[in-house]
Structure formats: structure tokens, C-alpha cells
Amino acid sequence: MITIAIPGGSRPEIVEVIIEAYKKYQDDVQFLIFDTTEDLAPEHCSYQYCEDEDASVAAAVQAVVQGEAQILMKGNVQTRTVLKEVLKSENQLRDKKLLSHVTLVNLPQIGRQIMLTDAAMNIEPTAEQLVQIVENAVEVCHSIGIEKPKVALLSSAEKYNPKMSSSVLAAEVMALTEGRDDAMIYGPLSLDLAISEEAVRHKGFTGPIAGDADVIVVPTIDVGNALYKSFVIVGNAVNGGTIVGAKVPIVLTSRSDTSESKLFALDFAMQQVQS
Numbered sequence: 359m360i361t362i363a364i365p366g367g368s369r370p371e372i373v374e375v376i377i378e379a380y381k382k383y384q385d386d387v388q389f390l391i392f393d394t395t396e397d398l399a400p401e402h403c404s405y406q407y408c409e410d411e412d413a414s415v416a417a418a419v420q421a422v423v424q425g426e427a428q429i430l431m432k433g434n435v436q437t438r439t440v441l442k443e444v445l446k447s448e449n450q451l452r453d454k455k456l457l458s459h460v461t462l463v464n465l466p467q468i469g470r471q472i473m474l475t476d477a478a479m480n481i482e483p484t485a486e487q488l489v490q491i492v493e494n495a496v497e498v499c500h501s502i503g504i505e506k507p508k509v510a511l512l513s514s515a516e517k518y519n520p521k522m523s524s525s526v527l528a529a530e531v532m533a534l535t536e537g538r539d540d541a542m543i544y545g546p547l548s549l550d551l552a553i554s555e556e557a558v559r560h561k562g563f564t565g566p567i568a569g570d571a572d573v574i575v576v577p578t579i580d581v582g583n584a585l586y587k588s589f590v591i592v593g594n595a596v597n598g599g600t601i602v603g604a605k606v607p608i609v610l611t612s613r614s615d616t617s618e619s620k621l622f623a624l625d626f627a628m629q630q631v632q633s
């Protein structure tokens with residue numbers, strides 16, 4: 359049985375996801391809802407009234423700290439409020455040096471799933487932080503059965519350009535991760551060469567990643583966020599985002615995500631917990 363704590367969980371769009379999750383996982387899941395209103399707390403959920411949003415986030419995080427919940431899922435509350443509460447040192451939820459965001463993207467155009475990181479937490483990572491972001495994503499890949507993930511360090515071109523900061527960052531990460539054999543880490547690489555085998559053929563590109571990347575690592579949150587949203591809006595993708603590197607996975611949905619995407623994100627976190 360996996361318990362999921364949700365601050366702001368009694369809102370219609372979250373209740374919809376809870377109902378679908380009960381249908382899918384039945385007795386394997388239970389939900390603890392922390393909110394300022396109980397109008398819509400679905401059946402079989404434990405509900406705790408909280409005075410305001412901050413209190414609901416604090417109470418849900420405490421459920422994780424106390425070991426009562428194995429997944430934290432953001433309901434209708436601010437992302438920053440959740441992240442700040444999780445980061446509080448007194449909560450001791452930081453498992454790895456750096457927490458980061460990993461999105462599982464189901465991209466119909468290429469007929470497979472890829473991961474995108476970090477589109478929602480680390481704003482402008484240093485090379486050392488990007489190495490940690492890579493490590494977190496590799497660990498998630500291992501936990502869901504991808505043994506040696508192909509990790510593309512995104513830039514605008516595959517040729518090293520000292521004037522392009524993403525290219526420099528990719529080269530630094532390559533140097534810092536040299537010799538690893540639990541993943542194939544490669545960059546700088548452009549998006550088309552990372553995920554499109556057709557583009558690889560057209561350009562005659564030969565490299566260790568050739569349109570078959572499992573993970574796209576972006577240089578900044580802005581690049582990641584724009585990619586995340588364009589995958590959905592123009593690519594008909596279903597995205598599921600989680601924060602990893604904490605003691606439990608944190609499902610980070612955005613208000614504009616569809617219920618399908620919110621459930622997909624919860625599934626992604628469930629896979630991480632059940633591995």
C-alpha cells in the first residue's frame with residue numbers, strides 16, 4: 359500500500375485524478391488530503407482541514423517526514439511553497455545533494471517516452487549542479503528499468519562553440535562525468551540529433567547518441583520549461599513531472615496540466631517507489 363499526501367487535494371481537478379488513481383490501483387493506494395475546504399474530499403480519503411495554503415503544505419510535508427506517506431503530490435497550491443517546505447533543513451528530506459525535476463514525456467511524434475530535466479526546479483545550474491541533475495535522472499532511469507540510459511546534454515549545435523554557454527556547460531559536464539559506465543552521457547547535442555533518427559540520417563551525424571536519447575538535459579530552467587510546454591501544446595505529448603533526490607518522489611503537476619497528465623505523473627512516481 360502506497361500513501362500519497364496531497365496539499366490542496368480537495369479541488370475538482372485533483373479529485374478527478376484521485377478517483378482515476380483509485381480505479382487503477384484500487385487497494386494499493388490511499389490518499390491523505392490537506393486543504394482549506396473539504397467540500398470535495400472524495401470517499402476513502404483521509405482529510406485534514408488546514409487554515410491556509412502554507413499550513414496545508416507544511417502538514418502534507420510532515421506526513422512524509424513522519425513516514426506516513428511515500429509520495430508527496432502537489433495539489434492546488436503554489437509550486438514554490440511546496441519546494442521551499444521540502445527544502446527546509448529541519449525536515450531532513452534532502453536525500454541527494456541536489457533535488458531536481460525529472461519529467462517523463464510520452465511523445466507520440468517519435469513513438470516513445472523520453473525524460474526531460476530540469477524544467478521546473480534548478481534555475482541556472484552550474485556544471486557541478488548539472489552533473490547532479492544528470493545523476494538524479496540516471497538513478498530514475500535505473501529505477502524504472504533503463505539500464506544504461508543515453509543522456510543528451512542539450513545545446514543548439516553538436517559542434518563545441520566556446521561562445522555558446524550551453525555548449526561550454528555540456529563540455530564541462532562531459533569532463534566531470536568521464537569514465538562513467540552506468541550511462542552514456544554526451545553533449546553538446548541539438549534537440550533534433552538527440553531525439554530524431556530522421557534528422558540524424560539527414561545530417562549524416564555519427565555519435566554515441568543518434569536520435570535515441572533517453573534523457574534530455576537542458577542548460578537552464580527557461581529552456582526546459584519552453585520545451586516542456588511545446589511538447590504538450592504542439593507535440594501532443596503527455597508529460598508527468600516529479601521532483602527527485604528527496605527521500606520520496608514529489609509529483610509536481612501544473613494547473614494547466616490535463617488530468618491524464620496528472621495521473622501520468624502519479625504513475626511515474628509510483629514506478630519510482632515500487633522499483
Ligand code: COD
Pocket residue numbers: 437438441442445452455456457458477478479480481583612
Ligand atoms: N536541491 C537541494 N537544495 C537546494 C536546492 C535544490 N535544488 N535549491 C536550493 N536548495 C537549498 C539551498 O542550498 C539552501 O540551503 C536552501 O535550499 C535555500 O536556498 P535558496 O535560498 O536558493 O532557495 P529558495 O528557497 O529561494 O528557492 C528554491 C526554489 C526551488 C524555490 C527556487 O530555486 C525556485 O524558485 N525554482 C524555480 C521554481 C519555479 O518557479 N518553477 C517554475 C516552473 S513550475
